[in-house]
Amino acid sequence: MKWWREARFGLFIHWGVYAVPAGTYNGHQINRIGEWIMNRGKIPVAEYQAFAKEFNPVKYDPDAWVKMAKDAGMKYIVITAKHHDGFALFDSKATKWDVVDATPYKKDLLKPLAAACKKYGIKLGFYYSQAQDWNNPGGAAARKVASEGWANPDSAAIDAYTAAHSGHWDPVQTSKSMSQYIDEVAVPQVKELLTNYGPIAVFWWDTPTDMTDEFAEKLNSLLSLQPNIITNDRLKRPNFPGDYKTPEQRIPNLSELDGKDWETCMTMNETWGYKSYAHNWKSTETLVRNLIDIASKGGNYLLNVGPKADGTIPQESIDRLKEVGVWMKVNGESIYGTKASPLKALAWGRCTMKEQNGNTILYLSVFDWPKDGQLLVPSNNDVVSAKLLATGKSLSTQKVSEGIQIKLPADAPNPIASVIKLEIKGKIGSTPTAVADPVGGRASVK
Numbered sequence: 366m367k368w369w370r371e372a373r374f375g376l377f378i379h380w381g382v383y384a385v386p387a388g389t390y391n392g393h394q395i396n397r398i399g400e401w402i403m404n405r406g407k408i409p410v411a412e413y414q415a416f417a418k419e420f421n422p423v424k425y426d427p428d429a430w431v432k433m434a435k436d437a438g439m440k441y442i443v444i445t446a447k448h449h450d451g452f453a454l455f456d457s458k459a460t461k462w463d464v465v466d467a468t469p470y471k472k473d474l475l476k477p478l479a480a481a482c483k484k485y486g487i488k489l490g491f492y493y494s495q496a497q498d499w500n501n502p503g504g505a506a507a508r509k510v511a512s513e514g515w516a517n518p519d520s521a522a523i524d525a526y527t528a529a530h531s532g533h534w535d536p537v538q539t540s541k542s543m544s545q546y547i548d549e550v551a552v553p554q555v556k557e558l559l560t561n562y563g564p565i566a567v568f569w570w571d572t573p574t575d576m577t578d579e580f581a582e583k584l585n586s587l588l589s590l591q592p593n594i595i596t597n598d599r600l601k602r603p604n605f606p607g608d609y610k611t612p613e614q615r616i617p618n619l620s621e622l623d624g625k626d627w628e629t630c631m632t633m634n635e636t637w638g639y640k641s642y643a644h645n646w647k648s649t650e651t652l653v654r655n656l657i658d659i660a661s662k663g664g665n666y667l668l669n670v671g672p673k674a675d676g677t678i679p680q681e682s683i684d685r686l687k688e689v690g691v692w693m694k695v696n697g698e699s700i701y702g703t704k705a706s707p708l709k710a711l712a713w714g715r716c717t718m719k720e721q722n723g724n725t726i727l728y729l730s731v732f733d734w735p736k737d738g739q740l741l742v743p744s745n746n747d748v749v750s751a752k753l754l755a756t757g758k759s760l761s762t763q764k765v766s767e768g769i770q771i772k773l774p775a776d777a778p779n780p781i782a783s784v785i786k787l788e789i790k791g792k793i794g795s796t797p798t799a800v801a802d803p804v805g806g807r808a809s810v811k
């Protein structure tokens with residue numbers, strides 16, 4: 366887990382055939398996340414598979430994708446090798462429902478991505494939907510009420526069918542058993558992913574619908590093909606906890622953390638897979654502050670992009686990642702290899718920590734620049750040095766009864782977050798009265 370704990374920031378990529386309908390089916394905008402369009406829209410298997418004929422990512426540039434992640438300050442990438450629609454982004458011998466056999470593109474998408482990751486020193490992880498698979502017969506389908514997808518006049522009949530067929534809506538889906546699906550599709554595909562793409566750093570399971578411990582063990586045992594691999598906690602609960610927990614679309618409160626490793630995965634807009642009309646983008650300020658907030662609590666941030674069917678990433682995502690990279694270039698040392706804040710909640714921002722040569726380095730990310738130019742840090746320790754990362758300029762400090770007071774310049778170097786590197790003697794001692802948390806639970810998610 367060492368590299369992962371130091372990395373703190375990764376790129377999630379949700380990409381597949383769902384990028385073709387991009388949220389619209391038969392003229393209806395289908396509600397909720399884009400990669401679920403087949404299930405939410407109750408699209409028959411043959412109709413959905415026809416979308417693959419239009420999946421032709423001729424503009425796919427894995428080198429540029431990986432460079433984009435690296436420039437944003439990300440250290441690893443996790444891509445949907447296969448999502449719930451069962452479509453494999455790789456050349457799979459286990460099924461024809463893959464990019465090579467079912468699309469005009471006909472080329473493995475993961476091979477060149479693995480090569481680019483190697484070139485740029487970025488770790489590669491595979492997301493794999495081990496249980497849900499709506500196209501390969503026998504795969505599971507989480508049951509969703511039809512009318513939630515769109516005002517389908519046939520909703521009542523469809524719902525009766527899905528209730529009687531464990532969530533499935535097309536007879537083809539249940540033409541094999543789940544046990545057959547596990548043995549004939551999931552096991553061979555996981556083997557392919559663990560043998561054909563060089564070193565794989567992370568295996569990211571998702572939604573253990575209808576999984577059994579027996580199925581899970583068949584998949585889990587394959588991980589020995591990559592002895593250094595780490596996995597998340599979504600293979601099958603509770604007996605396969607993996608290496609880290611995965612809060613989704615939210616940053617946990619301090620009270621929820623239990624000492625286990627964790628990673629918050631999050632979208633930049635309101636969907637993982639591309640939807641042409643999803644424009645509710647988080648600001649760069651939110652993204653940077655989320656990353657800082659997560660690091661201050663000892664977690665990782667896995668931030669998603671949803672590429673289009675032509676292989677391009679939405680410009681809004683590219684722009685934001687570029688801006689996050691600008692902040693990371695100056696302030697990255699306050700994120701990488703840091704530990705959770707030893708201080709209680711801080712009114713003006715967040716704190717991360719490193720322990721070095723018996724001393725403690727506190728990285729103080731100031732969100733709300735104090736109007737009186739004085740930053741109060743609730744620590745009794747003696748100060749070794751204090752400086753602004755943005756300018757390298759030393760700052761004067763003074764010990765007061767409530768802690769250490771740092772004198773700041775009048776203006777914040779960065780309105781999103783300005784970082785002060787404060788080195789103090791020894792380990793953090795008793796913390797005098799901590800300042801109340803104005804964010805209220807500090808669970809800023811948006």
Ligand code: FHN
Nearest residue numbers: 398400401571572613630637
């Ligand atoms: O159902 C999926 C969803 O489509 C998406 O992949 C997210 C990412 O964490 N995981 C599942 C929901 O928890």
